[in-house]
Amino acid sequence: xxxxxxxxxxxxxxxxxxxxxxxxxxxxxxxxxxxxxxxxxxxxxxxxxxxxxxxxxxxxxxxxxxxxxxxxxxxxxxxxxxxxxxxxxxxxxxxxxxxxxxxxxxxxxxxxxxxxxxxxxxxxxxxxxxxxxxxxxxxxxxxxxxxxxxxxxxxxxxxxxxxxxxxxxxxxxxxxxxxxxxxxxxxxxxxxxxxxxxxxxxxxxxxxxxxxxxxxxxxxxxxxxxxxxxxxxxxxxxxxxxxxxxxxxx
Amino acid sequence: xxxxxxxxxxxxxxxxxxxxxxxxxxxxxxxxxxxxxxxxxxxxxxxxxxxxxxxxxxxxxxxxxxxxxxxxxxxxxxxxxxxxxxxxxxxxxxxxxxxxxxxxxxxxxxxxxxxxxxxxxxxxxxxxxxxxxxxxxxxxxxxxxxxxxxxxxxxxxxxxxxxxxxxxxxxxxxxxxxxxxxxxxxxxxxxxxxxxxxxxxxxxxxxxxxxxxxxxxxxxxxxxxxxxxxxxxxxxxxxxxxxxxxxxxxxxxxxxxxxxxxxxxxxxxxxxxxxxxxxxxxxxxxxxxxxxxxxxxxxxxxxxxxxxxxxxxx
Numbered sequence: 353x354x355x356x357x358x359x360x361x362x363x364x365x366x367x368x369x370x371x372x373x374x375x376x377x378x379x380x381x382x383x384x385x386x387x388x389x390x391x392x393x394x395x396x397x398x399x400x401x402x403x404x405x406x407x408x409x410x411x412x413x414x415x416x417x418x419x420x421x422x423x424x425x426x427x428x429x430x431x432x433x434x435x436x437x438x439x440x441x442x443x444x445x446x447x448x449x450x451x452x453x454x455x456x457x458x459x460x461x462x463x464x465x466x467x468x469x470x471x472x473x474x475x476x477x478x479x480x481x482x483x484x485x486x487x488x489x490x491x492x493x494x495x496x497x498x499x500x501x502x503x504x505x506x507x508x509x510x511x512x513x514x515x516x517x518x519x520x521x522x523x524x525x526x527x528x529x530x531x532x533x534x535x536x537x538x539x540x541x542x543x544x545x546x547x548x549x550x551x552x553x554x555x556x557x558x559x560x561x562x563x564x565x566x567x568x569x570x571x572x573x574x575x576x577x578x579x580x581x582x583x584x585x586x587x588x589x590x591x592x593x594x595x596x597x598x599x600x601x602x
Numbered sequence: 603x604x605x606x607x608x609x610x611x612x613x614x615x616x617x618x619x620x621x622x623x624x625x626x627x628x629x630x631x632x633x634x635x636x637x638x639x640x641x642x643x644x645x646x647x648x649x650x651x652x653x654x655x656x657x658x659x660x661x662x663x664x665x666x667x668x669x670x671x672x673x674x675x676x677x678x679x680x681x682x683x684x685x686x687x688x689x690x691x692x693x694x695x696x697x698x699x700x701x702x703x704x705x706x707x708x709x710x711x712x713x714x715x716x717x718x719x720x721x722x723x724x725x726x727x728x729x730x731x732x733x734x735x736x737x738x739x740x741x742x743x744x745x746x747x748x749x750x751x752x753x754x755x756x757x758x759x760x761x762x763x764x765x766x767x768x769x770x771x772x773x774x775x776x777x778x779x780x781x782x783x784x785x786x787x788x789x790x791x792x793x794x795x796x797x798x799x800x801x802x803x804x805x806x807x808x809x810x811x812x813x814x815x816x817x818x819x820x821x822x823x824x825x826x827x828x829x830x831x832x833x834x835x836x837x838x839x840x841x842x843x844x845x846x847x848x849x850x851x852x853x854x855x856x857x858x859x860x861x862x863x864x865x866x867x868x869x870x871x872x873x874x875x876x877x878x879x880x881x882x883x884x885x886x887x888x889x890x891x892x893x894x895x896x897x898x899x900x901x902x903x904x905x906x907x908x909x910x911x912x913x914x915x916x
Contacts, residue, residue, distance in 0.1 A: 402811055426814025433808035441860050450805065454814045458798025504813070 353378050354399060354508065354542070359408030361394055361564075368394045370564040372408070378507065380556035381534050381541040385548055387585050390561040392544045393512055399542070400431040400510045412508060426454035430506040432497055432514055440486035444477055444496045447485060451503030471503040475529070491522030498529060502537075509533065511543040515550065527554040552576050552598040560584050572598050604857045604864050611856070611871035618878040626886050637773065643783070644774045645877045648835045648842065651786045653853070653873035654793055655831035656846030657865055661804045662723065662824045666854065667909045668734070669846040670719070670832045674741035676841035678718060681744040682710050684751045684763050692759030701778050704837050708785075711833035719825050768840055768893055771881065782838050789830040796823065797862040804860060842895055844902020849873040851905050 354376040361369040369391045376382050384392040397403045399410055401417050410417040412429055430451075439447070448471050452464040460468075472478050475495050485493055494514065501509055511530075515523045531554055533539040545551045551558055552572040560568040560575055562584045568575045576598045578591050590601040622642060627634045656669045686706065687695050695703070718740065722733055752760055774782075793800075803810050803820045810817045835842070853869035880894045 400811070402808060422811070422816055423814035426812065431808060431812040433806060433812060439805050439860060441858070446860075450802065450809070450813060453798075453802055458801070501812075 353411075353413060354540075355409075355411045356395075356399075357409045359395070359398065359405075359410065361391070361398060361403075361406050363394075368564055369398075372564070372566060374559065374566055374569070376540070376542060376557075376559075378413075378540050379534065379538065381530055381543065381554055382557045382559065383551035383555035384542070384544045384559050384561060385546075385551050385584075386561035386567075390584075391564040392561050395561070396510055396512050396542065396544050400429070401425065402431065423454055423457075426504070426506075428506055429508040429510065430501045430504045432494075432501055432509065432511040434512070440484065442485050443482050444485065444488070444499075445472065445481040447496050448472060448477070448499045448503050451500040451505075454504065467503050467505065471499045474502060475499040490517055491519070491525070494518070494522070494526065495529075498526070502533065506539070508540045508542065511541070513544050513546060515545065515547065523550065530554070548576060548581075548600050552600070576600065603861070604859060604868070607857055608864070608867055608871065611868065611875065615871055615875050615878070618875055618882060622878050622882050625882070640773055640776070640779065641771055642878065643779055644838060645771055645881065646874055647779075647783055647786050648771075648839055649849075649873040649877045650790060650870045651831040651835040652842055652846045653849050653869040654790055654866055655828045655835075656850045657862070657869050658793060658800070658824050658828050658831075659719075659846075660850065661800050661862070662821050663733070664804065664806065666851070667847070667906065668737075669844075669850075670715070670828060671841065671843045671846060672906070673722060673734075673737035674718060674744060675715060675832055675836075676843050677741040677744035677748070678714050679711060679836050679841050680763075680767055681748045681751075682707070682714060683766055684748050684755075686710070687759050687763055688751050688755055692756065692762040695759075696762060700775050701781065704778055704782070707837035708833045711837060712829045715829035715833055716825060719828065723821060723825070766840065768895060771839060771894070774838065778838075782834050785830060785834050789827050789834075792823075793827050794866065796820075797866060800824070800862040801860065804862075840895075842898065844899045844906060845873065845876070845895070847909075848898060848902035848905050849876055851909065852876075 354374075356372055356374040359369055359372040359374075360367065372391075372395065374395075384396065386392050394403070398405060399412070399417065401422075405418045412425070415425055415428055417425070445468065449460065449464075449468050451471065452460055452467055456464050472481055475498065477496060477499055480488065480492060480496070485496065488496065509530075514526060518526065527550060530541045530543065534541050534556070543555070545555075555572060557570065558568075558572050558575040559566060560580060567584050568580055573593070573596070576591060578589070581587055581589050581591065581600065592599045592601060619642065623635060623638050627638075659670050659673075660666050660668060690698075698706070722737055722740075752763060755763075799815055799820060802813050802815045803817060803824075805813070807817045810820070849872045850869045853865065853872045856872065857864050857868040859865060876898065877894065880897060884890050884892060884894055884897065
């Protein structure tokens with residue numbers, strides 16, 4: 353369970369987050385949505401300790417962000433880095449191997465190697481294992497990065513707008529993978545998404561943000577309504593319900 | 603992985619060392635061997651520190667064409683040297699014992715290097731082009747101030763500056779060599795100790811944090827090591843502008859990997875072969891008194907241009 357209490361964050365004197373209180377239960381895919389500048393990426397970066405805390409408190413189970421040692425947190429919580437960060441000279445197997453670093457600190461054991469092979473198999477990367485990252489397509493590279501995070505074996509996985517620059521096939525593939533990780537591997541996925549339709553289709557829980565605060569939280573069919581879209585985004589989009597699923601008209 | 607290539611490089615270095623020690627030696631072996639061994643030790647020290655400093659620097663800047671020299675370190679050395687002679691006067695500078703000169707130089711350089719690289723990396727760390735530009739502008743500034751100071755000092759003092767501005771492998775006093783060796787070996791040991799952390803830091807800030815490393819702490823530690831390594835070697839023999847770039851580029855070709863456990867030794871071996879072998883060829887085969895640094899700079903400069911033109915910097 354991720355518990356956030358009274359979290360505020362200012363950037364250049366401008367408040368980005370204003371006293372956010374939020375509880376995310378373990379299990380399932382949680383999507384953060386909201387207009388540009390709502391503070392969702394900042395919130396995710398704070399949970400991921402990519403930026404330093406200013407005020408408030410974030411607990412990941414019993415570990416407090418900012419107080420807990422980095423390498424202990426790295427065994428509990430992983431972040432999918434931006435695709436541009438992937439080191440081009442690494443092979444896929446080397447990259448996935450780094451997922452075990454928090455456990456072995458540079459000296460992999462047989463068990464670590466087994467986990468890496470397992471991750472390569474789970475993400476169907478065996479054929480690409482010896483290829484260098486710069487020879488892969490954007491979608492394949494991201495699959496390798498997700499495999500690295502899978503090998504890291506953390507309860508929580510955070511992703512910041514991972515669908516940018518992916519086509520529809522790669523986007524659906526990634527979202528299905530995340531859903532599968534949540535359902536069959538007991539991981540908790542927290543993901544920032546721009547496209548509400550992807551959020552509604554794949555998330556178990558949606559958190560809508562506006563102006564640095566939480567506006568709504570709940571199941572997609574409860575949160576995604578015409579009234580919410582008007583309030584949060586200021587746009588009059590139609591919301592259709594087909595076979596119990598929600599679809600926003602664009 | 604790459605074990606055989608490292609072994610071959612080691613054999614090559616041993617051959618160079620053996621040839622350097624015995625080739626063309628006439629007269630009293632009791633005199634020749636210690637004399638040559640002294641010079642050899644200085645070369646090995648410089649070779650290892652320049653190559654390791656370059657590898658470390660390229661790791662934290664995540665770029666394979668930057669070196670401390672390219673980012674203005676050599677210009678900073680000349681400025682420090684000139685300012686020192688300007689303040690102390692050429693005579694009192696020359697009269698300082700060698701170890702005193704070395705210590706003053708090293709301490710000043712380490713402080714200045716930390717300030718320079720710290721500023722460069724903190725202000726523009728995420729923006730490579732801004733960082734390179736800032737480095738080049740700093741180097742230009744240092745050079746202008748240096749030439750201004752050189753214009754207003756006494757011609758005799760200018761001679762002292764000139765004599766110290768180029769890297770030369772001359773005989774180094776034993777206590778000085780021991781001190782430089784101890785500092786260098788300590789820094790190299792620390793770099794070797796953090797080789798796995800370096801692999802992770804090289805992956806980028808977000809990945810490193812996700813894997814439980816702290817990039818800020820890593821950056822700070824690496825900067826200290828780089829400052830120690832470049833300051834000691836520069837204070838010992840003088841600036842070796844393009845040596846680091848040349849040998850690390852060659853090492854990346856011979857052992858194409860990102861693992862620091864391979865890259866650090868491989869770059870060190872290539873660097874030592876370049877210096878010892880180059881000195882051997884120049885001194886013994888060609889009977890030339892051209893300083894090796896001139897040849898290294900011509901080759902290194904060509905490599906730098908090729909790297910710049912062949913691919914966009916990462």
